[in-house]
Amino acid sequence: MLSMLVSSRAAVSVRSLGAVARMYSANAAVAPAGLRYTKDHEWVSVKESTATLGITQYAVDSLGDVTFVEFPDVGKKFAAGKAVGVVESVKATSDLYTPVSGEVVEVNKAVSANSSLVNSAPYTEGWLVKMRLSDPKEVEKLFDEAAYKKFCAGLDH
DSSP states (O other): OOOBOOOSSOOOOGGGGTTTOOTTOTTOOOOOTTOEEOTTSEEEEEETTEEEEEEOHHHHHHHOSEEEEEOOOTTOEEOTTSEEEEEEESSOEEEEEOSSOEEEEEEOHHHHHOTHHHHHOTTTTTOOEEEEESOGGGGGGSBOHHHHHHHHHHHTO
16 A cells, blocks of 8 residues: 655655554554454455455554545456555555455445545444455465564564
C-alpha cells in the first residue's frame, strides 16, 4: 500500500513515518483476532473463499486522516502484489496493494461515501475491498499478529 504517488505535498515513505505512527495510541482501533498482515500495513481476513482487505491502524496513524479512496472495479482480477486502488490522506497518496490473488467481488461503498470510516474503524466499517481468492495458500505467507507487531516495533527504532 505504501508506495507514494505524486500529490500536492512532498511524497514520503510511510515507513519513514514509523516514529510518528501511534500503533497503540489511546484512540487506536483494536484488530480482531485471526487477521493476517503485510509489511506494507494491509490486513486480510478470510471467510470461506472470500478475503476482506483493509489498511492497519499503523497505516492510518502514519498517513493521517484518509480523505479519499479510489476502488477497483468489481469483477476485475488481480495477482498478489498488484495495486488495486489508491488511498489519499492529508499527508500522502498511497497505492493499495492486494496481498492475495483473486477477483474483486465487492468494494466498500460506505467508505466511498465517508472515507473517515477508514480512520475511525479500519478493521470493521473501514474495510476496503473483498476478493474471491484464487489461491488460498497465499494467506499463509502473510504475518500473523505477533509477527506483524514485531515487524512494526522494528520500524519505530
